[in-house]
Amino acid sequence: MTVRIGVIGTGMIGRDHTRRIQQVLAGAEVVALSDYNPEAARAVQADLAPGAKVYERGEDLVAAGDVDAVLICSTGSTHEQYVLAAIAAGKPCFCEKPLATTAEGALRIVDAEVAHGSRLVQVGFMRRYDAGYRMLKQAVDSEIGAPLMVHAAHRNPSVPEQYVTPMAIHDTLIHEIDVFRWLLDDDYISAQVVFPRKSGHAHDKVADPQIVLLETAKGVRIDVEIFVNCRYGYDIQCQVVGEEGLANLPDPMAVTLRREARLQSGIMTDWKDRFIDSYDVELHDFIIAAAKGTAAGPTSWDGYVAAISSDACVEAQQKSGQIVPISLPDRPALYDRG
Amino acid sequence: MTVRIGVIGTGMIGRDHTRRIQQVLAGAEVVALSDYNPEAARAVQADLAPGAKVYERGEDLVAAGDVDAVLICSTGSTHEQYVLAAIAAGKPCFCEKPLATTAEGALRIVDAEVAHGSRLVQVGFMRRYDAGYRMLKQAVDSEIGAPLMVHAAHRNPSVPEQYVTPMAIHDTLIHEIDVFRWLLDDDYISAQVVFPRKSGHAHDKVADPQIVLLETAKGVRIDVEIFVNCRYGYDIQCQVVGEEGLANLPDPMAVTLRREARLQSGIMTDWKDRFIDSYDVELHDFIIAAAKGTAAGPTSWDGYVAAISSDACVEAQQKSGQIVPISLPDRPALYDRG
Amino acid sequence: MTVRIGVIGTGMIGRDHTRRIQQVLAGAEVVALSDYNPEAARAVQADLAPGAKVYERGEDLVAAGDVDAVLICSTGSTHEQYVLAAIAAGKPCFCEKPLATTAEGALRIVDAEVAHGSRLVQVGFMRRYDAGYRMLKQAVDSEIGAPLMVHAAHRNPSVPEQYVTPMAIHDTLIHEIDVFRWLLDDDYISAQVVFPRKSGHAHDKVADPQIVLLETAKGVRIDVEIFVNCRYGYDIQCQVVGEEGLANLPDPMAVTLRREARLQSGIMTDWKDRFIDSYDVELHDFIIAAAKGTAAGPTSWDGYVAAISSDACVEAQQKSGQIVPISLPDRPALYDRG
Amino acid sequence: MTVRIGVIGTGMIGRDHTRRIQQVLAGAEVVALSDYNPEAARAVQADLAPGAKVYERGEDLVAAGDVDAVLICSTGSTHEQYVLAAIAAGKPCFCEKPLATTAEGALRIVDAEVAHGSRLVQVGFMRRYDAGYRMLKQAVDSEIGAPLMVHAAHRNPSVPEQYVTPMAIHDTLIHEIDVFRWLLDDDYISAQVVFPRKSGHAHDKVADPQIVLLETAKGVRIDVEIFVNCRYGYDIQCQVVGEEGLANLPDPMAVTLRREARLQSGIMTDWKDRFIDSYDVELHDFIIAAAKGTAAGPTSWDGYVAAISSDACVEAQQKSGQIVPISLPDRPALYDRG
Ligand SMILES: [Mg+2]
Ligand SMILES: [Mg+2]
Ligand SMILES: [Mg+2]
Ligand SMILES: [Mg+2]
Incomplete structure (x- = not known):
C-alpha cells in the first residue's frame, strides 16, 4: 500500500521532504501540496510531484479524501492549528519542530491526541534517527553503566545578524534538549546558564558562547557549550560518562x-550536511507507521517537554548564573516508553 | 514513472534486492521473479512482492512484456546467458558479480552490448557506491597529487573449509581489483603474489595470508594483503600515496x-554489514538509469577487465613470486570514461 | 659546577628524586639527607647516595656549608618551616606541593622571598613540565585565538577509604588549579561545585563525581569533571576553546x-606513570637555576594562589551549587611573568 | 663512579653527544676530544667540556689512561679503525652507524670482539631505544600472536641533490633493517625492490619512491615504502600483522x-626531532654498561648483519624486481639473545 501524503508548507524543508518521498523512499507519494504562497506550492508540484493537487488552505488539504497523512513544514506559528486539524481528521501527521510556539499550544495538541486515544503525531526531531546517536545510545544502554554526566557542544561557524541570544535555546539547543532526554531516558529538573567571555566574532545581539547546565530527574549533570560563532565548523560533540566508562558520539566519517605537515580530516561547515541521512530515516519511519494509521518516533509529549524545557533555559539565560527549576505534569499513559 | 523489475535468482542476495526495491527505494517495483527452484521464488513473492508473477525460466521473465529491467542474482555460471538475453531484448540489466565465469564469456557480453550500441548492463561492484570510497576518490582526485602507490588490506575473521587458495582472488580480491581501477582511473599491467608464513588459524587448503602486488599502466604500485583468517574482524583498508600527500579510506563510523583501561571502538566482524548502504545506492543508480532505458555504474567492460585481471592473479599465485604480465585489448568507445 | 643538594623527607617521592639526581640527571649530586625517621634516610643513603651525610634535623641540613640547594619532600605540614629556613639561608629550594597547608602560611613564604629580593623557591607543580601540556600551551598561545572556555576532566580508577570529599580539591583538582593559571596566564574569580548522581563505586565519605566550574579574571569559563572512581583508568583530559578553534591535550602515546573486534589502545591506570617524565624535567630546571643561585618554574606566589583558590573550591563544595567569589591581593613585582 | 669518556669526531652528532653527557645525563663526563680538524674539537671543548683534553689522533685518545670509554662519531670510513683500537684497548665504545663501510670490515670487528671474549661495542641504532618502538615490541611480543607481515614506510619531505638511489638503502632503510630484526627477533633471507612511478618532486639521480620487500627466516613478509620526496613530512610508519591481531607504531604525540574546517595535528618535518629522546636513552644505556666495563644494546653482530642486508638490498635495486637471496654465517655465541 502506498501512503498518500499531503505537504503543508513548501519552503526549503517542505520541498526537500517532497523530493525525498517522490525520488528516494519507497511506500509513499505526495498527492497534495499547500503553501500560504500558492506559487511556491505550484513550483514544487511542477518540479517534483506533477500528479499532486495544490490547495489554497492547509485545512482543506488535511480534509481531502485522498490524503492519508500530512507533513507540516509551514512556518512555526501555524504548526499547532494544522496538527490539531490532522488529529481531528484522525490522520497521521509529521510536524517539523517546534510542535507549537508555546508550551500551552503543545499541551493542547497532547490533550487532543490523548483524547483521540492513539498516536497520530511525529515531531521532526531528526537526531534520534542519526546513525551516530543510535550507536551512542546503544553504547549508553549496554556498555558504560549508569550515566552520570554528559559533556556536549553545539557549534556553528557563524550566525546571521538576526540570531539573538534566546535563539541559542529555541533554534540551537532545542536539538540537544530533545535528544538527551531520549538518550538518557530521563527528564530535566533544573537549568543554569553561564556566559563566558564573549567571542570577538559574535555580533552585538548575541551572547556567544554560552554554557547551559542541566540536571535530570535521575541526577545526571549535563553541560552543553553553545558556540555559534566558533569559526572552524559545524561541530556536534557529545560524551556520556557512566559508572563503568565513557562513550563519545562519533564524528562524521571523513x-x-x-x-x-598535518594529519588532517575535514570538518563540516554547513549544518544541512550533518544530519542529512537522518531525514530519510525519520520519514521512512513515518511512512511505515502512517501505513498503519499511527505514528512513531518523537511524540507530542516530547514536543511539549521540549517547549517547557526551552522556556526554562531562556529564563536561565535572563537570570545569568541562577538555577531555574523545571517541572512537568504527569506523563499521559499514551506516551509510555516501550 | 515506476520501473518494473524482474528478478532472476531469489537466494539471499535476490531476496535482499527485492526487499530493497519493494520497501526502501522509490521508483521501481518487482513485477516478476524466477529461480531454478520455483519454491524459493514463490516464497519471496509471498513475503515481499505479492503482485509479482513467478516464471519458471529466466528467459521468459526477461521476455515478459511488463518487465522493463532485469536483476540477475542467480548462480554465477548462469549470469552470461541471462545478461545476453537481456541485451537481446534491449532491456537494462543489473548483474551481480561475476559478469561471467570466464573472460571469454565476459567478452561475449561486451561484444553484444557494443553491437547493441548503448549501455544496458551494470555489474554489481558495489564498493564504487560506498560513501567511504567516494570520499577517498574525491581526495585522490583533488588533494594528494598524482597517485604513486596504494597500500591495502582485505581481512576476514575466518573462512569455511571450502574456501581454497584461488578464492582469495575470485571471491575476495575481486572487489579491490575493480575498485582500484575506478579509484585510480587506471588498468593493471602485471601481478605478483607472495606468501608469508601461514597463519596457524588457516585450514589446509588455503594459503593465508597472501600479498598481491599489482602494477598499473601509469606506474602505480599496489600491495594488497589478503588475510582471511585474521581473527579480529572484517577490515578493509586502503591508503593512496600521492606526490603531495596521502589519503586513507575512512574506517566505518563507530x-x-x-x-x-582501553580507548576502544568496535570493528565489524560480518562482511555483510560493511557495505550494506552501498547496495541501496547502487540499485538507486540502476533504477534511475533503467527509467531512461540505459545503465550506469560499473560496465560490462569493467566486468571483463576484472575477469582478465583475476585470471592473471591466480596464475601469479601458482607461480609464487613471479611477475605475471596482464594485457588488455583496446577499450571500445562505448566505455569511454566521462 | 655540580649543585650539591640536600633532601629533606626520604619517603617515596624523596627517594625517587634522590635516584633522579644520582642516576639520571647531570649537574647535581645528593650530599645530604634527612627524615623524621633517620632509618629511612639511612636506607636511601645506602641504596642511592653513599657519599651523602644524614642529618637528624632538616634545619641542620639546610644550614650545612656543603649544601647548595634543598629539596623538601617531607610531610606537607612541615613544608613551610623548611622553606622559610632555606630562604633565611639564601639557598634555592624545591618544595613539593603544597607549599604550605594554609594560605596564610604560603603568604608568609611569599613575604619572606619578597624580602629576600630574588627567587629561591620552586613549587612541585610538575604538570607545567609535561610535554603534552607544553604542546597545548603552544597551541593556545598561537593557534586558537583568545581562550574562552576550558573543558577538563581528572579521573582516577578508584580511591582508598580515607579519600574524603575535600581531597577532591586539595589532592586532585590542585593540579588543574595550578596548570590552568599557567596555561591561560589568568587567575580565578569564582568557583561553583555541582554534584551529579553519585557513582555506585564511590564509598560513603566521598561525593563522586563532582563538577567544578571556575571563572577567570579574563572571563574564561572552566568546567572540570573530577571522577575518582571512574574505574576505567587514570585519565587527564583538557580542551581549550578559543575564538578561532580548539586544542586538546594529547593523550599519552600508545x-x-x-x-x-576492537580498535584499541591502552589507557594508564596508575597516576604515577602519567607525568613520570615531567619529574625529570622539573628537577632539571631546578638544577640549572640552582647552579645560578636562584629558582625557576612555579613560584611561591603560584603556591599561594593555589591555596587561596583551593580554599574557595572547598567552600563551594560545602555550599553545593552556589557561586563562591575568589579574590587575590596584588601580585608582588618579583612574580611578574616574563 | 663517573665514566670518563673520550669523543672521536666532533661534528654535529659528536657535539650533541658531548652536550648530552655534560648537561643532561648522570654518570659520565667527557674528558677527551678528537677530530681530524682540531679546531672543531677545541670549539666543543670551549663550549661544553672545558676540562677535556684535545687529542690530535683518535688512537691516542683511545689509549689515554684517563679515558674509560669511547664515543666514535667521526666520518664513517674511519669507524672500523677506531672500534678495533678500542677493542684492542679493552675499552667499551659506542659507534655511530655504520659500524664499518663494508661487511668485511664489520666482520673484522665481530672477530676482534669475539676474540676479546666479552662485549665492548654498542652500535648507534637508536630506534631500539625509542619509546614508540618499545611499546610496539611489547605489543608484538604479547598481544598479536606470531608476526606474519610488516607494512612500513619511511618518508622524508625532500632530499638534497647528492642523495642518490643507493642512499635510500644505506642512509634511509638502514634504520628499518636493524629495527625490524630486533622487533621480530628474526633475520632476512631475501630482498626485492620495485620502483613505482617516480615522483615529479624527485631529482634526476634518485629513483623515488621505492618499495623494498623483505622475507625473513621465519617467513615474515615485510614491505617498506621509501619515499624521500613525500613533501608532507618526516613520517615513520610500521604495522605488524600477527596471527591474532595488528599493532601500529604510535605516531609522535601531538x-x-x-x-x-579541519581536525588536525602536526606532523614533524625534520628527522632530527623524531627520535631525539632515544639518543638520550641509548647513551644512558651505554654509560651504565660502560661503568661495568662492557656494552649493551645493538651489537657488532647487528652492525655486521645490517651491512650484509643492505648490500643485498642495493643489489636488489640494481636488479629491479628480482628476488636477491641473503645468507648469514652462524652467529657467534657471544651475541646470543637473552
Ligand atoms: Mg516514494
Ligand atoms: Mg520501490
Ligand atoms: Mg646527577
Ligand atoms: Mg653527565
Whole structure:
C-alpha cells in the first residue's frame, strides 16, 4: 500500500521532504501540496510531484479524501492549528519542530491526541534517527553503566545578524534538549546558564558562547557549550560518562589525509550536511507507521517537554548564573516508553 | 514513472534486492521473479512482492512484456546467458558479480552490448557506491597529487573449509581489483603474489595470508594483503600515496569508548554489514538509469577487465613470486570514461 | 659546577628524586639527607647516595656549608618551616606541593622571598613540565585565538577509604588549579561545585563525581569533571576553546591494536606513570637555576594562589551549587611573568 | 663512579653527544676530544667540556689512561679503525652507524670482539631505544600472536641533490633493517625492490619512491615504502600483522586542533626531532654498561648483519624486481639473545 501524503508548507524543508518521498523512499507519494504562497506550492508540484493537487488552505488539504497523512513544514506559528486539524481528521501527521510556539499550544495538541486515544503525531526531531546517536545510545544502554554526566557542544561557524541570544535555546539547543532526554531516558529538573567571555566574532545581539547546565530527574549533570560563532565548523560533540566508562558520539566519517605537515580530516561547515541521512530515516519511519494509521518516533509529549524545557533555559539565560527549576505534569499513559 | 523489475535468482542476495526495491527505494517495483527452484521464488513473492508473477525460466521473465529491467542474482555460471538475453531484448540489466565465469564469456557480453550500441548492463561492484570510497576518490582526485602507490588490506575473521587458495582472488580480491581501477582511473599491467608464513588459524587448503602486488599502466604500485583468517574482524583498508600527500579510506563510523583501561571502538566482524548502504545506492543508480532505458555504474567492460585481471592473479599465485604480465585489448568507445 | 643538594623527607617521592639526581640527571649530586625517621634516610643513603651525610634535623641540613640547594619532600605540614629556613639561608629550594597547608602560611613564604629580593623557591607543580601540556600551551598561545572556555576532566580508577570529599580539591583538582593559571596566564574569580548522581563505586565519605566550574579574571569559563572512581583508568583530559578553534591535550602515546573486534589502545591506570617524565624535567630546571643561585618554574606566589583558590573550591563544595567569589591581593613585582 | 669518556669526531652528532653527557645525563663526563680538524674539537671543548683534553689522533685518545670509554662519531670510513683500537684497548665504545663501510670490515670487528671474549661495542641504532618502538615490541611480543607481515614506510619531505638511489638503502632503510630484526627477533633471507612511478618532486639521480620487500627466516613478509620526496613530512610508519591481531607504531604525540574546517595535528618535518629522546636513552644505556666495563644494546653482530642486508638490498635495486637471496654465517655465541 502506498501512503498518500499531503505537504503543508513548501519552503526549503517542505520541498526537500517532497523530493525525498517522490525520488528516494519507497511506500509513499505526495498527492497534495499547500503553501500560504500558492506559487511556491505550484513550483514544487511542477518540479517534483506533477500528479499532486495544490490547495489554497492547509485545512482543506488535511480534509481531502485522498490524503492519508500530512507533513507540516509551514512556518512555526501555524504548526499547532494544522496538527490539531490532522488529529481531528484522525490522520497521521509529521510536524517539523517546534510542535507549537508555546508550551500551552503543545499541551493542547497532547490533550487532543490523548483524547483521540492513539498516536497520530511525529515531531521532526531528526537526531534520534542519526546513525551516530543510535550507536551512542546503544553504547549508553549496554556498555558504560549508569550515566552520570554528559559533556556536549553545539557549534556553528557563524550566525546571521538576526540570531539573538534566546535563539541559542529555541533554534540551537532545542536539538540537544530533545535528544538527551531520549538518550538518557530521563527528564530535566533544573537549568543554569553561564556566559563566558564573549567571542570577538559574535555580533552585538548575541551572547556567544554560552554554557547551559542541566540536571535530570535521575541526577545526571549535563553541560552543553553553545558556540555559534566558533569559526572552524559545524561541530556536534557529545560524551556520556557512566559508572563503568565513557562513550563519545562519533564524528562524521571523513578521509584522513597526511598533507602539508598535518594529519588532517575535514570538518563540516554547513549544518544541512550533518544530519542529512537522518531525514530519510525519520520519514521512512513515518511512512511505515502512517501505513498503519499511527505514528512513531518523537511524540507530542516530547514536543511539549521540549517547549517547557526551552522556556526554562531562556529564563536561565535572563537570570545569568541562577538555577531555574523545571517541572512537568504527569506523563499521559499514551506516551509510555516501550 | 515506476520501473518494473524482474528478478532472476531469489537466494539471499535476490531476496535482499527485492526487499530493497519493494520497501526502501522509490521508483521501481518487482513485477516478476524466477529461480531454478520455483519454491524459493514463490516464497519471496509471498513475503515481499505479492503482485509479482513467478516464471519458471529466466528467459521468459526477461521476455515478459511488463518487465522493463532485469536483476540477475542467480548462480554465477548462469549470469552470461541471462545478461545476453537481456541485451537481446534491449532491456537494462543489473548483474551481480561475476559478469561471467570466464573472460571469454565476459567478452561475449561486451561484444553484444557494443553491437547493441548503448549501455544496458551494470555489474554489481558495489564498493564504487560506498560513501567511504567516494570520499577517498574525491581526495585522490583533488588533494594528494598524482597517485604513486596504494597500500591495502582485505581481512576476514575466518573462512569455511571450502574456501581454497584461488578464492582469495575470485571471491575476495575481486572487489579491490575493480575498485582500484575506478579509484585510480587506471588498468593493471602485471601481478605478483607472495606468501608469508601461514597463519596457524588457516585450514589446509588455503594459503593465508597472501600479498598481491599489482602494477598499473601509469606506474602505480599496489600491495594488497589478503588475510582471511585474521581473527579480529572484517577490515578493509586502503591508503593512496600521492606526490603531495596521502589519503586513507575512512574506517566505518563507530562510538569511541573508554572502558577497562582501553580507548576502544568496535570493528565489524560480518562482511555483510560493511557495505550494506552501498547496495541501496547502487540499485538507486540502476533504477534511475533503467527509467531512461540505459545503465550506469560499473560496465560490462569493467566486468571483463576484472575477469582478465583475476585470471592473471591466480596464475601469479601458482607461480609464487613471479611477475605475471596482464594485457588488455583496446577499450571500445562505448566505455569511454566521462 | 655540580649543585650539591640536600633532601629533606626520604619517603617515596624523596627517594625517587634522590635516584633522579644520582642516576639520571647531570649537574647535581645528593650530599645530604634527612627524615623524621633517620632509618629511612639511612636506607636511601645506602641504596642511592653513599657519599651523602644524614642529618637528624632538616634545619641542620639546610644550614650545612656543603649544601647548595634543598629539596623538601617531607610531610606537607612541615613544608613551610623548611622553606622559610632555606630562604633565611639564601639557598634555592624545591618544595613539593603544597607549599604550605594554609594560605596564610604560603603568604608568609611569599613575604619572606619578597624580602629576600630574588627567587629561591620552586613549587612541585610538575604538570607545567609535561610535554603534552607544553604542546597545548603552544597551541593556545598561537593557534586558537583568545581562550574562552576550558573543558577538563581528572579521573582516577578508584580511591582508598580515607579519600574524603575535600581531597577532591586539595589532592586532585590542585593540579588543574595550578596548570590552568599557567596555561591561560589568568587567575580565578569564582568557583561553583555541582554534584551529579553519585557513582555506585564511590564509598560513603566521598561525593563522586563532582563538577567544578571556575571563572577567570579574563572571563574564561572552566568546567572540570573530577571522577575518582571512574574505574576505567587514570585519565587527564583538557580542551581549550578559543575564538578561532580548539586544542586538546594529547593523550599519552600508545600502540594502536586491532584485536578481538576492537580498535584499541591502552589507557594508564596508575597516576604515577602519567607525568613520570615531567619529574625529570622539573628537577632539571631546578638544577640549572640552582647552579645560578636562584629558582625557576612555579613560584611561591603560584603556591599561594593555589591555596587561596583551593580554599574557595572547598567552600563551594560545602555550599553545593552556589557561586563562591575568589579574590587575590596584588601580585608582588618579583612574580611578574616574563 | 663517573665514566670518563673520550669523543672521536666532533661534528654535529659528536657535539650533541658531548652536550648530552655534560648537561643532561648522570654518570659520565667527557674528558677527551678528537677530530681530524682540531679546531672543531677545541670549539666543543670551549663550549661544553672545558676540562677535556684535545687529542690530535683518535688512537691516542683511545689509549689515554684517563679515558674509560669511547664515543666514535667521526666520518664513517674511519669507524672500523677506531672500534678495533678500542677493542684492542679493552675499552667499551659506542659507534655511530655504520659500524664499518663494508661487511668485511664489520666482520673484522665481530672477530676482534669475539676474540676479546666479552662485549665492548654498542652500535648507534637508536630506534631500539625509542619509546614508540618499545611499546610496539611489547605489543608484538604479547598481544598479536606470531608476526606474519610488516607494512612500513619511511618518508622524508625532500632530499638534497647528492642523495642518490643507493642512499635510500644505506642512509634511509638502514634504520628499518636493524629495527625490524630486533622487533621480530628474526633475520632476512631475501630482498626485492620495485620502483613505482617516480615522483615529479624527485631529482634526476634518485629513483623515488621505492618499495623494498623483505622475507625473513621465519617467513615474515615485510614491505617498506621509501619515499624521500613525500613533501608532507618526516613520517615513520610500521604495522605488524600477527596471527591474532595488528599493532601500529604510535605516531609522535601531538595536540589535536579543530581549526579552519579541519581536525588536525602536526606532523614533524625534520628527522632530527623524531627520535631525539632515544639518543638520550641509548647513551644512558651505554654509560651504565660502560661503568661495568662492557656494552649493551645493538651489537657488532647487528652492525655486521645490517651491512650484509643492505648490500643485498642495493643489489636488489640494481636488479629491479628480482628476488636477491641473503645468507648469514652462524652467529657467534657471544651475541646470543637473552
Ligand atoms: Mg516514494
Ligand atoms: Mg520501490
Ligand atoms: Mg646527577
Ligand atoms: Mg653527565
